[in-house]
Amino acid sequence: MTPRRPHPKYSQFRFDAGSIALNFVTTVKHRGAQPRDLLSTPAALDDWFRRAGFSNLDVESSFRDAEEALLLREAVYRTVRALIIHETPQAGDVNRINATAAYSLAVPQLDAASYGVQWESAHPIKACLAEVARDAVIIIGSSERHRLKLCANPGCQMLFLDNSPANRRRWCAMSICGNRAKVTLHRQRKMGVSNECL
Numbered sequence: 001m002t003p004r005r006p007h008p009k010y011s012q013f014r015f016d017a018g019s020i021a022l023n024f025v026t027t028v029k030h031r032g033a034q035p036r037d038l039l040s041t042p043a044a045l046d047d048w049f050r051r052a053g054f055s056n057l058d059v060e061s062s063f064r065d066a067e068e069a070l071l072l073r074e075a076v077y078r079t080v081r082a083l084i085i086h087e088t089p090q091a092g093d094v095n096r097i098n099a100t101a102a103y104s105l106a107v108p109q110l111d112a113a114s115y116g117v118q119w120e121s122a123h124p125i126k127a128c129l130a131e132v133a134r135d136a137v138i139i140i141g142s143s144e145r146h147r148l149k150l151c152a153n154p155g156c157q158m159l160f161l162d163n164s165p166a167n168r169r170r171w172c173a174m175s176i177c178g179n180r181a182k183v184t185l186h187r188q189r190k191m192g193v194s195n196e197c198l
């Protein structure tokens with residue numbers, strides 16, 4: 001039997017969760033089945049920040065930075081998930097998000113020679129994490145909270161912000177989990193029909 005090839009979106013970073021903080025959370029795949037962490041090294045974290053649009057800052061994370069980043073990521077995940085399933089988030093997680101949101105952001109500076117913009121920060125990684133944490137604070141604390149969803153695929157359970165007008169999305173992406181659910185339903189229906197014929 002040929003092993004089923006994973007959908008390309010399952011094996012790489014995703015930036016379709018609807019917000020930067022939620023995109024950061026998607027760096028753990030298959031949270032509902034066999035979680036796989038795409039940020040297992042500081043270099044992977046740096047790569048994520050570059051791809052997420054933080055290319056204006058020269059980020060070079062240490063192991064300690066990466067550890068802090070992952071703690072923030074999981075705090076955001078647990079807090080958002082708890083709110084979606086109507087549970088009380090952990091105070092420690094909320095404290096971590098707030099403390100990180102309070103870090104200084106990078107500031108734009110005019111280059112004296114080229115008159116171009118240079119983004120500067122004494123702690124580039126902290127400035128990046130602050131952006132992620134501030135985004136989490138805004139989406140959790142605003143009316144957008146009612147648009148926070150968990151993908152209905154039990155093995156996926158990706159968090160996303162439902163920006164559809166009707167706010168009725170069930171899947172992280174129709175092209176991935178939505179289609180899988182359709183195929184499963186189709187198969188089940190077919191089996192039901194053949195069983196009835198027996």
Ligand SMILES: [Zn+2]
Nearest residue numbers: 151156172177
């Ligand atoms: Zn999904």
